[in-house]
Amino acid sequence: MIQIFRRFFSSKLGLAITLAFLGLIALAFASMDVSGNATFSGVSGGDRVAVVGDQKVGTADLANRTTSALDRLRQDDPTLSMKAFVEQGGLEEVLDQLISRYAVGNYAQEHGLRAGDNLVNSEILKISAFLGADGNFSQDAYRQVLAQQGLTDAMVRGDLRDSLLQQQMIDPAVSGVRLPTKIAKHYAALLRERRKGAIALVPSAAFAPKDDPTDEQLKAFYDENRARYIRPERRTIRYASFGIGSLDESVEPTEAEIAARFKRDASEYAAKETRTLTQLIVPTQDAANTLRDRIAAGASMETVAREAGFSTTSIGPVSQSDYEDSSSAAVAKSVFEAERGAIAAPARSGLGWHIVRIDKIDRTPAKTLAQVSGDIRTALLEEKRIAALADLSARVEEQIDEGAPMSEVAEQLGVKVSTTPALTADGRVYGQPGQGVPPELSGTVETAFQMREGEPQLAEVVRGQTFLIFEVGEITPSASAPLSDIKDQVIAAWRLSEGSRLAREAADRIIGRLGGDEPVATLAASVRQEEKPLPPAENVDLTREQLAAAQNGQVPAPLALLFSMAEGTSKRLEAPNDLGWFLVDLDEISVGELADDDPIVASAKRQLEATATQEYSDQLVAAMRDELGVERNDSAIQAVRKQLTGEN
Incomplete structure (x- = not known):
């Protein structure tokens, strides 16, 4: 889970030192002070968790940002508790990011860089949350958003100012990073690299004790691994x-109410007539009469309109009142007095003279109350x-x-x-x-x-x-489950833990035989020499491309180790949750040739440049922190930890 948190703080330029302002706007919580009477650098330091140069990193700031980070993670895992988040290193991660952010801002100001009020104002104007209904900045919307998030104008401006200083310091230093194609080609060739070897598992269950632990052993194991058994709130x-x-x-409506509603909506139940029309509009009365006579004599209305340089329009079904709204009272009266199929007498509206053919008439009789x-x-x-x-x-x-x-x-x-x-x-x-x-x-x-x-x-x-x-x-509340409630589960975990210790010894023996005085030829043969029956070793013959494609980018840890070892070496790797030990034996590495124009070279070049950009950014921030000096107040950090996890 903490890996997700770390990825959240990464930007495309590797600005891992910043907690984004927009994240603060969306997720900030009201400030909370952590009291303390510890001394820090000779001054009462209970209100700060660190000092970067001469700038304090406040306890309230750390608490707020840790809560905000947890809220972001809860969008993917609603059951994640603050206690579990802190146990997994979330608080330390937030603190480290916060210290780096202060370092960049402080360093920028010491070297004459500034982010003035006008620049900050221009950034505020760009934030969509502060726009009104007209699309422009709204002071009322600005105040409302800040009030909802428990922020002050000074806090918002301070965060924006830091972000602008970070852009001035980091962006120029890491922009334009380029790596030679030769280097990219070398690393791209690794994607076509083929590795042959074997992988075996020495399971803890094969060595786990059958007897139950003593109460003292079980209690000690539970205390050491309490974080494993945290229950969600x-x-x-x-x-x-x-x-x-x-x-x-x-x-239930009464008859009187029904009659009153019928009277109120009488127009809705009255007789109705709608007509479907074809309409032609011309500029003069003479033109209207001439065209109407031609149509009445049998010419097609559409043909007559086209020859005269006009076009017809289909309308309807439409009532007389609605048609009057789009034409005029005179036009509507003429049209609704004509019979079906007739050409209404030309009448004038603000658009010109209307020649209208009545294509269809629909009449609906009035409805009675019954x-x-x-x-x-x-x-x-x-x-x-x-x-x-x-x-x-x-x-x-x-x-x-x-x-x-x-x-x-x-x-x-x-x-x-x-x-x-x-x-x-x-x-x-x-x-x-x-x-x-x-x-x-x-x-x-x-x-x-x-x-x-x-x-x-x-x-x-x-x-x-x-x-x-x-x-x-x-x-x-979220807390570790009482031992009495999960005793069987803890006993099973203790057995695996004890079995894991013995499985590690067996793993060392198996590896030792591969390179000992009388080396065994293969990992499979060495596994078979163990007294306890173990799962057989499996041979592996893969390229990196095949590995990535087969696993959809999620590479199992033993295979990842296989592709990071030196040829002719053997290593062991602990399986998660005390399940045992993987043994990885690499026999052979072969690398194919790549053409200079192979697309994989260009792709590797882009990835390496992004990695280099991140590395340059990290090194620059680390240098700033070293030059300014960073002092941590462990007692205040512990106070924030207790406050967030409810231990006070």
Whole structure:
């Protein structure tokens, strides 16, 4: 997981020293001070975790940025806890990035580089979150975003100023990095490199003790490996849903209400007539009369229009009022007085004289109250339900705001309060990965993991139909599982750990035989000489290209080791989770020839230049840190760690 975190802080130019400003805008949390009375460089240093040159790195800054980094990672893994993040080195990673950022800014200022207010203002104007409805910078939007994120104008400007100084210091130093094609060709040839060897596994299970550990042994092993058994935070959610059945009065429409609605919408139920038309517009009345006479004599309207240099337009179906809006009252009157198939008498609008053919007439008779009573009843019922539920939900929300307990509100509504099993932040039942929350709660889990106990909230599940009251029931913080709960699991892990120690000794014996006084010819033969039956060695014959293609870029650790060893050597590699030891024996390396114009050379050149750019950037930042001097305040760092993990 921490590798994901490290990749998050990398940019294409290798600016691993910066925590991006936009990330701060999106994820910053309100500042929190960490008190302490330790002394640091002769001064009370509880408010700083480090000093870079003469600039303090505050405890609040470190806490805020660590929280922001965790929030970014939680987008991919909602169950990741702060304790697990810190245990995996996240806090140290953030601190290192923060120190580097301060170093670059401080170094830039010492050497006369500046990022003035006008430059900072221009950067603020570019940030889309600060734009108003008209697309321009909005002071109100700026204040609102800062208030939502717990930021101040000074904090925003400080971050932008640092980012601008970093650009001035780093970009010129690492731009234009180029490597000779000869070097690129040398490394590109490695992609066509073929390696032959063998890989074997010495499993810990083959050497694991059968007996249980003593209580002292088990306790010591558990204490040393407590981080393995960290459980995510779990919460139960108490909830109750209500809808139309919770209303205390009927919302069925009365006959009087139906009649009133029919009267209100009388125009909707009146007789209607729409027409489909073909229209030609000319500039003068004489031209209109001449063309109309030709059409009336049997000529095609489209042909007449084309010969006169005009074109026709199809319209409709359209009512008289709508057609009048797009032409004029005179044109609409003439058109709607003509019969189907006729050419209406030319009339004038602001566009010119209209020659219109009536292609089709659709007439809808008026509807009576009896005919539309059912439709009106259905529409009124839906409206009254929505209004009544809105009033009810408003009353419920008012009760909640006034501090009424959820059980009391549910009792008044006549609904049952249910409680979920313990849930993790990704909406799954803890201990049952295949089981999730009820569908009506799917949108509330994220909110529930930000709430406090006993503070119910109201949510609309199905718009206008169903509402939900929910609150956090029991909160179980992220922590290592008690030994008593996972004793069998820890015993199994202890056995593998003990077996791993003995498996390592066996691995050393096997490798020793390959290069001893009486060397064994192959890894497979050496494995067979062990007293315990072990899995046989497997031969490997691959090129780097084949390896990458077969594994989709995810290369197993033993194969990665095989392709990084010297020819004729043998090494051992520990398998994860005490599963055993891999033995890797490399017999032969062969490299093919590459043409200068092989596309793989150009690709390798680009990759090497990017790597060189990153390396130059890292070296430059390291040099700045060395010149300015960095002092760490371990007691303050420990205080931040305890604050974030809840150990205070």
